Amino acid sequence: MKTRTAAIILAIIxxxxxxxxxxxxxxxxxxxxxTTNCKAPSGDRTPSIAxxxxxxxxxxxxxxxxxxxxxxxxxxxxxxMLAFTFSHINTLLQIKRANRLFPIIEPILKExxxxxxxxxxxxxxxxxxxxxxxxxxxGGLWQFIESTGRSYGLEINKEVDERFHIEKxxxxxxxxxxxxxxxxxxxxxxxxxxxTGRGNVTKRIESQKENKAINLKLLPETSRxxxxxxxxxxxxxxxxxxxxxxxxxxxxxxxxxxxIVEVDSVVENWGLFAKKYNITYLxxxxxxxxxxxxxxxxxxxxxYEVKIPDSEALEYNPEDTKAHDIRxxxx
Numbered sequence: 001m002k003t004r005t006a007a008i009i010l011a012i013i014x015x016x017x018x019x020x021x022x023x024x025x026x027x028x029x030x031x032x033x034x035t036t037n038c039k040a041p042s043g044d045r046t047p048s049i050a051x052x053x054x055x056x057x058x059x060x061x062x063x064x065x066x067x068x069x070x071x072x073x074x075x076x077x078x079x080x081m082l083a084f085t086f087s088h089i090n091t092l093l094q095i096k097r098a099n100r101l102f103p104i105i106e107p108i109l110k111e112x113x114x115x116x117x118x119x120x121x122x123x124x125x126x127x128x129x130x131x132x133x134x135x136x137x138x139g140g141l142w143q144f145i146e147s148t149g150r151s152y153g154l155e156i157n158k159e160v161d162e163r164f165h166i167e168k169x170x171x172x173x174x175x176x177x178x179x180x181x182x183x184x185x186x187x188x189x190x191x192x193x194x195x196t197g198r199g200n201v202t203k204r205i206e207s208q209k210e211n212k213a214i215n216l217k218l219l220p221e222t223s224r225x226x227x228x229x230x231x232x233x234x235x236x237x238x239x240x241x242x243x244x245x246x247x248x249x250x251x252x253x254x255x256x257x258x259x260i261v262e263v264d265s266v267v268e269n270w271g272l273f274a275k276k277y278n279i280t281y282l283x284x285x286x287x288x289x290x291x292x293x294x295x296x297x298x299x300x301x302x303x304y305e306v307k308i309p310d311s312e313a314l315e316y317n318p319e320d321t322k323a324h325d326i327r328x329x330x331x
Contacts, residue, residue, distance in 0.1 A: 052078075053085040053242050059230045062115040062187035066214060066230060073214070080224065080231035085242045090127055092246070094232070095239060097128030099251035099324045101141070105170055112174035115187050120232045121194060122173070124225070130164060130289045139163040140289075142173040152176065158293055160304070165290035188226055189213040196222040239328055246329050249318035257287060257307040264303040267296035277308045284308075 055078045058067045068077050084091050098119075105119050125143040126132035138145045140163035146156050152172035154162035162168045173194075180190040180198060184205075192213035193201045204216045213226055235242050258277075267273050270291060271281040285291055287309040296304070323329045 053081040055081055056234060059234055061230055061233060062117045064186075064188070066188070068230075076223065076227045077230060080227045081234070081242075084228075084231050084235055088244075091235065092244060094123050094128050095236065095244065095246060095328055096250065096252045098123065098236070099321075099328070100254050101128055101130075101166070102324050103254055104166055108167060108170045109174060112171060112178065114174045114177050114181075117229075117233060118177060118187065118191070120229050120236070121177075121191050122170075123232055124228045130166065140169045141166060142169050144169065144172065148176075155302075159296055160290060161292045162290050164292070165288075168290075184211075184213075186212050188229070191229055192216075192218060192222050192226050195225040236325070237327060240330060248321050248323050248329050251321050251323055251328065253313075253316055253318075253321040255287070255313050255316070256310050258310040259308050261306045261308055262303055263296070263306050264298075264301055266298050270294050270296070273306075278311055279309060279314075283311075283314060 055068060055074055057069055058065050060066070068074050101122070102119060105122060106116060109116055109118060122128070122141050126141045128141070130141055132141065132143065133139045134143060136145065139161065142163070144152070144154065144163045149156050149163045149172065152175055154165070154168060154172055156163060176194065177190055180193045181187065183198065184190055184193065184201070189201060189212055196219055200219070200222070201213060201216075204218060205211055208216055210216050235244070239246065261277075270284060271294060274281045274284040281294070284306075287307045
């Protein structure tokens with residue numbers, strides 16, 4: 001309880017300091033998030049503050065040491081560290097959601113032969129939101145557009161959209177990532193190709209005579225993308241260092257399914273289907289986000305596996321939640 005209280009006080013102080021820093025636009029480099037003169041105003045005096053997250057000298061990504069000591073890399077990394085450190089809502093949600101998703105995602109990446117660090121690609125694609133839809137109509141955790149999703153075997157229509165199927169979409173993403181890795185032999189370059197397409201990356205490799213994305217002049221969005229990956233891994237590896245203090249109870253727990261029901265016929269109404277298992281349509285949809293309508297025509301009589309969540313687990317006690325990664329929480 002004392003730790004919790006201290007964390008809340010620190011968070012309040014940090015938030016106040018950030019607000020002052022942003023209003024004064026006074027940001028200077030430091031070895032960590034540092035504050036100076038963060039005091040309540042006295043009379044007409046305006047408080048001054050300097051805040052900046054630490055930029056590491058290097059990051060190990062997918063087993064490779066990425067040095068960040070050159071001017072261009074340091075400043076690009078600094079920009080993303082600032083963005084994630086002071087985007088409190090998104091970063092907190094990412095960590096909370098990762099606690100539910102990583103136990104599902106990690107085994108699939110391992111089984112498919114994709115490096116574990118590519119799970120952070122899913123985080124920056126969708127913020128870990130299983131219902132994410134972009135302005136370009138890309139959908140799901142891995143943000144497939146319809147044509148790409150279909151090309152990797154995902155069913156996409158008004159009733160079923162497997163871009164939102166956590167396991168199937170992850171396997172589809174793994175296929176894309178492995179195909180790219182066979183070409184580039186570098187996971188960070190693979191990530192760049194996921195953002196901008198293989199054609200764009202290959203064109204720049206050939207014209208700039210470099211074979212890794214970290215050394216390429218890329219489109220601004222893609223250039224930021226690969227440093228977002230490095231920034232997210234850095235913050236996830238030590239959230240407290242960057243001002244994020246969470247308890248076990250703050251994280252979103254995994255909701256186990258009670259059973260899997262095979263459906264190979266028409267479902268006239270998913271709401272009535274859900275009631276048979278003492279859950280609501282909403283709970284059914286959250287357990288199976290690939291269900292996109294209230295019915296299933298299923299003209300081809302395909303077989304679908306429908307997860308039925310454990311109704312007792314849906315009434316979870318936050319105090320029982322455990323951290324998937326102990327580094328995410330303070331004891």
